[in-house]
Amino acid sequence: MTTAQTIEIDVRTDEMLVNMGPQHPSTHGVLRLVLRTDGEVVSEVMPHIGYLHRCAEKIGENLTARQWVPYTDRMDYLAGMNMNLGWALAVEKLMDYQVPERGRHLRVIIAELGRIASHLVGMGAYGLDLGTFSPFLYAFREREKILDLFEEVCGARLTYSYLTVGGATADFPPGWLEKCEAFLDQFVPVIDEYHALLTTNAIFIKRTAGVGLLSAEMAIDYGCTGPVLRGSGVDYDLRRDGEPIYTSMYEGYDYEVICQRAGHYPKDQEYPPVPIEAVLGDCWHRFYVRMLEVVQAIGLVRQAMAKYRASDGSFGEPMKLNQKLPKGEVYLETESPRGQMGFGLVSNGTAIPWRARARSSCFCNLSVVSELCRGCLIADVPAIVGSLDIVMGEIDR
C-alpha cells in the first residue's frame, strides 16, 4: 500500500545517517538500525542484525536432539519454555510420538504461563520505549511471580530446559497448582492497572495510534506472524490452524483467537474499547492484541489446570539423551509468544540430527521495520520497533 503524502521541507537540511544501536537503550538488545534522517523525519531505516549470533543451529548438528534443548532456551530467552516446546514437538513429530494426556495439559499450563511472562516483558518494555518507566516494573513484578513458579518446577528462572522431547523433565511439585491458582487470582485485577497506565493513557494513545501502520497484505507478504499479524486483523493462530501434532495439544480447550473481527476483539467488553484514533494494524492494536492474549492465556491455564487435575497417569517420559532418531525430515511451527517459531530437523538415523534449523518469528517481524518507519519521526522508531516486540537472541540465534 502506498499512500503518497507530500511534506514541504521548511529548510534545506542535509540528510544525516544516524546509528541507532547496537548499544542503544531502546533497540531491545543488540539490534543496530541505521537511520537516514532529515531533521526529525526518518526517510529510511536499515536494520543490521547478527550481533548476537552464537551458531546455535550449527551446534545443534553436533548434539543429540535432547542435548540441544538448552540451546533453544537461549534463542527467545524471554519465552524459553515455548522454545523448548517447539523443538520438543518437532522431534516428537519425527519420532511420531504423542505425549500422554497429563503431559499435554502440563505443557499447556507451562506454555501459556510462558506466554504471559513474555507478553509482560513486551508490554513493560514497550512502556520504556515510550518513556515511561513504571509499567515496566509493574510488569516485572508479576513476571517475577511466574518465574518463581517456573523455578519451583525446574530450578531455573531464565533457561529452563523444562519441556523436553517426550514430555517434561519433572512433574509439578506438590502444592504448585494451588500457588499457580493463587497467582492467577491476584494477577487478573492487575491487568486493569496496565490498562490504566498504558492502554487508555491519552499520551500512550497519541504515541501509538495510527503509528507504524502495517496492512494485512503487507503483514502476510513479509511473513509476519503472531501478535504482529493478528494486530493487522488477520485471523490466524497456529494453536487453531497449525499442524495436528500441535493443535491436538489444545484440543478440548475453549478459547478464541485474539483478532479484531467486525470492529471488535473477543473479550474486549471487559477491557477498554479501541480508541477512535487507532487504525487496525498500528502499534496500538499490536499492543492491545498482546494484552488480550494475556487474558486469553489466563483462561487457558485455568482450563488446563482443571484438566490436569482430572487426568492421571504419566506426564510423559523424557527421551533418552542418546536415543537414535528415525531417518527422515520434519519441520514444525508452533505459536510462540512472538509468532510462529519453526524448527526443522533432518535426521540420518543417528542420535545427532544431520541438520537442525530454526525459523525465527522475530526475524520476519523485524523485516517490516524499514517499511513501517519510512517517513516517521525519530521518536516513532522505538515505538514501532517496540511494538514488534523482537528478541535479538531469536533473530540472530
Add this chain to the structure above:
Amino acid sequence: MNWTSCLFLLCSLMAGGFAVAVVLSSNIVRMAFYLVLSLAATAGLFFLAGADFVGAMQLMIYVGGTLVLLVFGVMLTAQSQFVQMRTSSGELLTALILGGALLVVLVSTAINVPAWQPTSNPAVDSATPVITATPIGMALEGYRVDQLTQPDTALRRGMSGYLFPFIIVSVHLLVVLIGAAYLARAKRPVVERMR
C-alpha cells in the same frame, strides 16, 4: 571605590571583552556564545543604570530569544560539524585599522563633552531603587507619569507618550512574523513520502 564603579567595571569589561572575542573568533557557534555573554553583561550595565525593565527585556528577548534563533540558524545552515569561515588577514587588518579609527573618534568625542562627565548631584542617588516598569507601561499607553514636573504643557499633557510608536511596532512585528515565515519557506521540490 564604591560598588557601582566596581560592578560597572566588571560588566563593562565583560561586555567589551566578549565583543572583541566575537570579532576575533572564526567559529560561528563560539561567536554566538561570546555574543550571549557580551549582551548579558550589557544587560548588567542596564540594571546598573537603573533600567531594570529594559535590562530584563534585554535578557529575555535578546539573549533568550534572538540569540537562540541565531544559534538555531547556525545549526540549520552548518555544512560541517564546526563551521569555520576565515577572513583574509589583509581584510582583517584594514577593518581593524578603520575600526580603531572609529573607536578613537567616538571615545574622544565622548570624553570631550563636559556635560557627559560624571556628575556629583545625580537626579536619584544610586542607592535608591527607581521604579521603571509601571511608568514604561503607562508611557506605552500614552501617559507620562514621569513628566509631571515638565514645564512644557504639550509634553506634560501626554504628547510625549509612546502609544503611536507602540502600535506601529506591534503591527511591524506582525508583518515581520508573517514575512519571515514566508521568506523561510522553501521553494524546493516537494518530497514524496510513502508509507
Add this chain to the structure above:
Amino acid sequence: MYLLGHLLTEPVGVVHYMIVGAVLFTCGVVCMATKRNALGILMGIELVLNGANVNLIAFGSPYLRGAEATIGLDGQLMAMFVIVLAAAEAAVALAIALNFYNNFGSIDVDRANQLKG
C-alpha cells in the same frame, strides 16, 4: 588609564557608558566588515545596536546625570523599541539567510553575487 584612574575616585558618568557603547559599536562594525558568514554579520549588527542601546540607557539614567540633564524615561523607551525591532530584524535576516542557504547551499556572503537566486 586616565578614565580608569578617574573611576577609582569619581562616580561613574555617562562618558564611561559611552566608551563601552563605542567599544561595542566598533566591534560590531568590524564584525560586519570582516565576517563572511551571513549570521556573523547579523551578530555584528546586534553588537552595533547594543552599543547604541548602552548610550540611550546612559543618557536616560537618573543615576548618571542631574535631574535637568537626564532624558529620563525616553532613553529607556527608545532602547526598548530598539530591542524589539532588533528581534524583528533578526527574524527577517535569519529568514533571508536560510533562503540564501536554500538557494546556494552556503551562507558565505561572498558567494551572493547574483541578484537572482
Add this chain to the structure above:
Amino acid sequence: MAHLLNQIFDWFAAWLGGSVANDSVAGYVVAALIYLALLLNLVAVGALVFIWLERKVSGRIQDRLGPTRVGGKFGWLQTLADGIKLLTKEDLIPGDADKLLFRIAPYVGFCASLSAFIAIPFAGRDFPFVAQHLNVAVFFVLAVMGLEVFAVILAGYASASKWSLFGAMREAAQVVSYEVPMGLCVVVPVMLAGSMDLVHIGDKQQGWFTNWYLFHDPFTFIVFWVYFTCGTASVNRAPFDLAEAESELVAGFHTEYSGLRWSFFFMAEYGSMLAVSLLAAILFLGGWNGPIPVASLLGLTWHNGPLVGYLGNFLGMLNVLAKAFLLVTVMMWVRWTLPRLRIDQVMTTCLKYCTPIAAAMFVGAALWHMTLPDRVFAGLLQSPAANRLLAEPLPGDSIQLDLQTVEAATIARGGRP
C-alpha cells in the same frame, strides 16, 4: 544588608582611625557572598534532597523501596554517595568536541538556574527575604531561566554527537515555544497584583487561603494548571523531557557528559524545577502566606516589633518552601507515571492548547478583575472585609497609591483620561 555591613565595617574602622563609606564596595561584596552562599546552599542542598526524593518517590510509585542503606535509615545519604562517585569519575571529553564550549556548557546552565534565585523572595512584608529586591522580579526570573536553554544547545552542539545535536535542536524549539504561554500565564497574577514585584505579589495574597490567586476566579485556577504544564515543559521534565529522551536519543544533549560536568546539568535541572515551583507558589499559591495565617493569628507581625516580625517571616519562608517542594513532588509523580510525548505533539500542546488557553484565561481574568474588583475566592468574598482582621498595610501599597495619585494628577492637569 550591604549598608548594614558597611556600617559595621565603619564601626570597626573607626577603632583603627579610618572610615568606610556607606556605599563602599566591601559591604556589597560581603553581602553578595553571603547571599550567594545561601542560594548556592539552597540549590545544591535542594538538588541533593530532590534527587534522593525522586529516587524514593519513583521507588514507591514503582512498588520498590528506593535507596535504603547509605546513611542508615531511608538511604538519606545516597545522593551524597552518588555525588562523591561522580566527583571521582573520569572526565571524558570526546575527541571531536569543541572543547571550550563542551567544558563551559554545564556551568552556563547552572549559573542561569542559580541566577533565577537572586530575585525570588522567600518571605515578604517589611523585610523581604530576597537577595535583590527587583521591581521587575517576575520578568527577570523568566528571562534568566530562559537562558538555561543556551547550556543545552551549547552542550548538544559541542559534543560532536548526532544524538546530542538532536537533543539540542529539540530543546531550542521546545523552550522558545513554551516561553510564550508561560509568559502569558505569569502575566495574570501580575495583572491582579498590579506589580511585577514578587514581594508585592506575595504580600497581596496575605490572609486566608481564600486570598490566593489560585482561587481568585475560575480563570486563574485554570491558568495555574497551564502554568504548571508549561513550567514542566520549560524545565525539561517528563512528559516533555525530549531533549534527553533516553529511549530515543540515548541521553540527548548530555550523552557525552560524565562525572562532575554531568552532575552540574542535573543540579541545574533540579534548581530550575525548584525555581519554577517557587514562582508558582508565590504567584498562585499565596507565597509565604499559609492556608491559615498562623503567623498573623499568633501576632507574629511587624507591628509587634522587628524580632517577632522576623519570626513570622521565617515561618513564611518555611511555608513557601513547603509549597515549592510539594509542586516538585508533583512533577516527580507526573514523570514516573506518564509516557513521553513526541516532538510534534509537544509543539501542538504548546501552540494549539496552552497558548490559546492562556490567552483566553488572561482576557477572562482581566474582565473578571474589571467587573468584580476587590473580590476574592471566585468572587464570593469581599477582599478586604473577609480578611480585615488579618490584613495589614503592605509596604508595596504605597507605590501603588503614589501611582494612582500621579495618574489623577495627570488627568487633573489636563492630560488624557
